[in-house]
Amino acid sequence: xxxxxGLCFIAWSIFGFSQNYNSGLIPDNLLKNSNAVVRESxxxxxxxxxxxxxxxxxxxxxxxxxxxxxxxxVYIPYNPxxxxxxxxxxxxxxxxxxxxxxxxxxxxxxxxNPSAALYVxxxxxxxxxxxxxxxxxxxxxxxxxxxxxxxxxxxRPVSSYNIAVQKTSFTVLNSSGIKIRxxxxxRPLTKVSHTSEGNLWKxxxxxxxxxxxxxxxxxxxxxxxxVELSPEKFTLEGRQGDMTDWNTFGKWYYTQxxxxxxxxxxEIRAEIASLNLQGTTSDKVxxxxxxxxxxxxxVLIAMGxxxxxxxxxxxxxxxxxxxxxxxTNYMRTLLEAAGIPSYFSVIYNDSSxxxxxxxxxxxxxxxxxxxxxxxxxxxxxxxTSQKHAFNHLSYTSHYRNVLAVKESGIExxxxxxxxxxDSREKMLAKIKLSEDGSIDSEAKFEFSGGQYDTNLGLLGLxxxxxxxALKKRHYNLKIDQLSVQNIKNDRDLGRIIYDMNxxxxxxxKKMGNDLFFPVMPYYHSTIYSGNxxxxxxxxxxxxxxxxxxxxxxxxxxxxFTEIPESRNLSTEFGTYxxxxxxxxxxxxxxxxxxxxxxxxxxxxxxxxxxxRKKTASSDNTKVLISKL
Numbered sequence: 001x002x003x004x005x006g007l008c009f010i011a012w013s014i015f016g017f018s019q020n021y022n023s024g025l026i027p028d029n030l031l032k033n034s035n036a037v038v039r040e041s042x043x044x045x046x047x048x049x050x051x052x053x054x055x056x057x058x059x060x061x062x063x064x065x066x067x068x069x070x071x072x073x074v075y076i077p078y079n080p081x082x083x084x085x086x087x088x089x090x091x092x093x094x095x096x097x098x099x100x101x102x103x104x105x106x107x108x109x110x111x112x113n114p115s116a117a118l119y120v121x122x123x124x125x126x127x128x129x130x131x132x133x134x135x136x137x138x139x140x141x142x143x144x145x146x147x148x149x150x151x152x153x154x155x156r157p158v159s160s161y162n163i164a165v166q167k168t169s170f171t172v173l174n175s176s177g178i179k180i181r182x183x184x185x186x187r188p189l190t191k192v193s194h195t196s197e198g199n200l201w202k203x204x205x206x207x208x209x210x211x212x213x214x215x216x217x218x219x220x221x222x223x224x225x226x227v228e229l230s231p232e233k234f235t236l237e238g239r240q241g242d243m244t245d246w247n248t249f250g251k252w253y254y255t256q257x258x259x260x261x262x263x264x265x266x267e268i269r270a271e272i273a274s275l276n277l278q279g280t281t282s283d284k285v286x287x288x289x290x291x292x293x294x295x296x297x298x299v300l301i302a303m304g305x306x307x308x309x310x311x312x313x314x315x316x317x318x319x320x321x322x323x324x325x326x327x328t329n330y331m332r333t334l335l336e337a338a339g340i341p342s343y344f345s346v347i348y349n350d351s352s353x354x355x356x357x358x359x360x361x362x363x364x365x366x367x368x369x370x371x372x373x374x375x376x377x378x379x380x381x382x383x384t385s386q387k388h389a390f391n392h393l394s395y396t397s398h399y400r401n402v403l404a405v406k407e408s409g410i411e412x413x414x415x416x417x418x419x420x421x422d423s424r425e426k427m428l429a430k431i432k433l434s435e436d437g438s439i440d441s442e443a444k445f446e447f448s449g450g451q452y453d454t455n456l457g458l459l460g461l462x463x464x465x466x467x468x469a470l471k472k473r474h475y476n477l478k479i480d481q482l483s484v485q486n487i488k489n490d491r492d493l494g495r496i497i498y499d500m501n502x503x504x505x506x507x508x509k510k511m512g513n514d515l516f517f518p519v520m521p522y523y524h525s526t527i528y529s530g531n532x533x534x535x536x537x538x539x540x541x542x543x544x545x546x547x548x549x550x551x552x553x554x555x556x557x558x559x560f561t562e563i564p565e566s567r568n569l570s571t572e573f574g575t576y577x578x579x580x581x582x583x584x585x586x587x588x589x590x591x592x593x594x595x596x597x598x599x600x601x602x603x604x605x606x607x608x609x610x611x612r613k614k615t616a617s618s619d620n621t622k623v624l625i626s627k628l
Contacts, residue, residue, distance in 0.1 A: 022096035030164035035068030051235040169204035216538040219352035250410030345402035389494035395450035395542035420543035423449025437508040450542035
């Protein structure tokens with residue numbers, strides 16, 4: 001679900017621009033780790049009525065190197081309800097001298113529809129005023145007048161890693177008489193300064209250093225502060241609505257955005273009749289879901305009412321494609337034709353947990369899924385993928401809530417919370433060790449939960465590409481031959497399985513007449529860097545468990561000299577165990593690593609690294625076999 005202003009204009013607002021753009025005036029603390037520095041940025045909103053919003057934006061950013069060029073690009077979306085005027089772009093050199101100016105005629109004008117699958121009225125102006133000499137400053141100003149007052153929504157001073165902010169502000173003049181809720185979320189990075197005089201509110205931030213991305217850091221949206229606004233009365237593409245509370249807003253959402261595009265046509269009824277549905281509700285939903293997956297494909301379509309209304313279900317039925325909104329509503333309409341109620345559900349899809357505030361109704365979210373209530377609990381359907389398993393949400397949709405849109409209003413419902421055992425990599429392997437140190441291995445792999453998600457990409461590859469991907473995954477082995485058989489996506493149970501056979505050289509090392517080898521051939525331990533002082537919190541975004549059992553057979557004329565001791569570790573971050581058992585001249589190694597989901601303070605990163613170093617040390621345990 002695409003929200004134009006939220007995607008394109010984070011941290012833009014209005015100001016006087018009296019500043020000298022000499023790059024030498026940038027404070028040293030803002031240069032560290034920065035590819036660009038926002039020198040000054042302002043965004044002024046004037047809410048005149050329920051359908052009249054005026055916005056003035058000005059933005060000046062100094063680009064320090066080629067990696068910062070992405071921050072120089074100017075995006076200006078518009079449509080019949082959103083008019084743009086007084087566009088001006090200027091480039092200044094490193095000394096702050098004006099080098100070049102641009103106007104609207106210099107912009108490229110595109111359909112604001114990445115798939116280009118349908119004609120839409122949404123347009124976007126794009127200009128990339130890149131200078132060949134660094135540093136340089138891009139200063140942009142323009143004005144917008146729109147009837148879509150629902151977009152009076154949020155302000156974040158930082159939108160990306162490696163960009164600093166010298167000064168930015170956001171003002172709202174409310175002359176409409178409409179009540180506007182506000183919510184301020186501060187972060188350790190910086191806190192907002194805000195003032196109010198009558199109907200004029202001003203929010204500002206100053207001297208925000210760049211955030212350098214660190215291993216396991218949460219999403220940028222979690223790390224930066226924001227100000228959110230929500231008008232109780234609003235307009236979206238000519239349709240007035242009410243956000244007094246979630247239920248009122250939900251009724252509007254259903255009647256204005258969902259119901260008009262959900263007609264059960266004779267063709268849709270015929271689709272359902274052809275499926276000869278039988279069994280439980282869950283059985284019927286699965287049949288319809290897998291039918292929908294096999295028929296449709298995902299395309300990104302920024303169309304409809306502000307990018308929030310799905311294309312009609314009848315169109316998806318005919319054309320066989322749609323975006324997340326369209327495919328979710330098509331699935332909902334198919335179920336309705338089968339007499340099964342379900343609810344179009346808006347969600348924040350992100351690797352870091354993001355949920356809606358039950359006390360702060362606002363048009364937001366970035367994805368749509370479907371919730372199907374049954375007597376045995378909710379069924380959750382991700383409708384954009386032809387590969388996804390039935391009743392399986394990716395780990396980017398766990399541990400949060402959704403806005404389930406019903407005729408009676410919005411219900412805020414929690415998505416599932418999975419245990420580590422639900423996101424498992426299970427491996428059973430038999431390894432034959434040869435006297436020359438090479439190995440011949442047969443292994444079976446099974447992935448579920450979040451690890452199912454991370455392995456879905458294998459299913460779109462050709463056989464030779466799968467082999468190359470797995471050679472790269474097991475790069476610590478000197479693989480001579482590798483083959484993959486029986487790869488399968490079990491869409492009923494949410495599992496990816498395959499068999500992998502390989503031959504590798506140099507696995508065991510000579511020590512005189514003896515050989516020694518590591519007990520974990522398939523797993524290259526993850527070690528996180530701890531050289532610099534940690535600045536950010538860290539996150540394990542989903543829980544998981546790796547459960548490996550390996551049977552080693554050694555060459556004739558050799559014996560196991562000593563069996564390593566088993567080991568167990570237990571921390572707040574997870575647990576680890578490895579056991580060694582000698583059975584009929586074969587060594588059985590059973591290793592289980594369990595990682596808990598969690599968001600932790602930066603001060604605990606050293607403890608986490610210590611835990612992972614201990615697990616890596618145990619994984620690197622060597623076994624000695626002696627020649628008889």
